[in-house]
């Protein structure tokens with residue numbers, strides 16, 4: 001038996017290809033939506049993996065440092081280093097701000113790190129790590145900054161000495177690593193008017209500016225001018241120790257919150273991007289319904305255009321199975337064209353999204369199955385109509 | 398015609414209809430399209446079925462072709478009773494596929510199949526191999542003088558060529574019966590006569606019983622025997638049986 005569906009598709013391939021293309025664009029959008037979600041999850045995992053930390057120590061009762069603000073004194077890490085099982089501990093700061101290069105303004109997450117310590121980016125795609133204690137930066141390539149570029153963050157210019165890839169915050173902003181001191185200053189620096197103002201206040205306070213104690217007011221003012229805060233301490237665990245165990249020790253003895261890698265993943269994925277994920281899920285559902293409606297409409301219209309041929313087929317003895325099979329195969333064929341077009345366009349336009357779009361083969365496979373199921377369901381209306389056609393209409397009056 | 402009419406006494410009629418009735422709808426709006434039709438066609442015979450518009454010609458063909466179920470009466474095909482107040486042990490679709498060929502006023506070919514596959518289609522639906530079905534289709538196309546168009550798309554054929562392809566399709570599975578509803582209506586007189594000639598040749602060659610519904614004055618004189626339908630009843634008439642070709 002020849003394939004009636006195949007012949008019909010070949011006969012009107014222009015119409016068919018055009019419809020498949022339209023459906024394909026819709027499927028492409030759907031696959032991209034899934035890819036955006038996967039990209040967010042993957043970015044989160046990359047962020048954790050590249051920090052080189054086993055534990056995140058943050059302010060008590062917070063989900064810091066990514067999902068909630070957290071601040072710690074910057075000498076806390078010394079105490080942590082004394083605990084059993086802690087191999088290394090280093091301060092980090094995170095702050096989202098604008099970085100300026102020439103005329104260009106880029107929204108970045110500035111990360112303050114101690115060179116050579118946990119928190120430093122693990123892999124560079126170009127250049128070197130920060131070596132000087134001031135005014136050097138390692139930037140993510142997606143900022144568009146080049147090696148050697150001068151980038152302005154708050155009041156200072158930084159030279160880009162290294163480039164990373166896929167180092168972005170949970171909201172997709174590329175990271176720029178700078179020395180911790182500079183970052184603390186950028187984060188907590190007061191402007192000159194405020195400093196003058198505070199100084200005057202201290203001097204005017206008789207309790208603080210006492211004639212008998214020279215230097216008290218000066219010291220107090222200076223201590224207010226510099227920041228001694230960080231957002232988190234990243235801890236690496238000594239070999240042979242379990243992360244949970246060390247985290248528990250830190251929680252108990254230091255009265256701080258400590259998160260392990262799985263806990264941090266849970267916070268990033270289940271809390272930070274949960275709303276976006278639900279948003280995407282609703283969107284996916286709507287797209288599925290819209291695609292189903294479009295496919296059924298197209299298949300239905302195509303079938304209506306063939307009612308006379310269907311009546312003739314019935315008249316010359318075609319079984320219902322043959323006719324239903326023809327319509328079903330055409331619907332599936334349309335789905336196949338749509339899926340191939342969709343997969344292609346999703347791959348082609350993925351790099352143009354500002355955020356990472358991860359097209360997982362598993363998602364593509366699930367998408368393919370969903371498209372086929374939707375097409376099969378969508379063809380039922382057309383099949384019902386076709387099976388109701390009276391073969392007598394082929395004879396006419 | 399060179400072939401003698403089969404002896405009615407010794408041959409089983411291909412079609413035998415008695416007291417056939419067909420009512421469309423029910424109640425006040427019911428239409429009695431057939432009110433007791435009697436008709437017999439022998440194998441190899443081509444008969445004409447004529448009558449005014451709305452007299453029930455198409456209805457009779459639909460009943461004979463198991464497309465529409467009659468209301469009462471009896472139909473026997475090749476001696477086997479297929480209808481007797483209800484279809485007897487048979488799937489109307491299989492009956493249409495295996496025992497009846499249809500030719501309509503418009504050729505109603507399948508536009509997405511080429512000429513050969515249109516003719517091969519009834520055989521393919523009956524489960525014949527692609528190769529065997531196409532082989533037979535090409536033979537029929539040759540017999541109907543359209544084999545040079547065998548690979549063409551149906552849309553590229555003239556009206557007369559399409560009608561010949563439709564006849565080839567009706568003949569494909571060598572049905573004992575062909576039912577033709579105004580097959581010459583869209584054709585000029587020369588082509589109309591050609592179609593009748595083909596039908597007669599096929600009837601002789603394959604012993605096919607053929608009923609041709611027609612209004613066409615040009616072809617009516619060619620029938621040896623005619624049935625006239627008036628007001629839902631058939632009246633048999635002798636035809637002129639004029640030689641043609």
Ligand SMILES: Nc1ncnc2c1ncn2[C@@H]1O[C@H](COP(=O)(O)OP(=O)(O)OP(=O)(O)O)[C@@H](O)[C@H]1O
Nearest residue numbers: 397421422428430449450451452453454455456457
């Ligand atoms: N499906 C139907 N439902 C109701 N009435 C019908 C139906 N088909 C035919 N009829 C009626 O049955 C009668 C016979 O119709 P039929 O089509 O058999 O006529 P016909 O002899 O073929 O006419 P024509 O020469 O115009 O084709 C007509 O009165 C018609 O209106």
Ligand SMILES: [Mg+2]
Nearest residue numbers: 396397454455
């Ligand atoms: Mg009619």
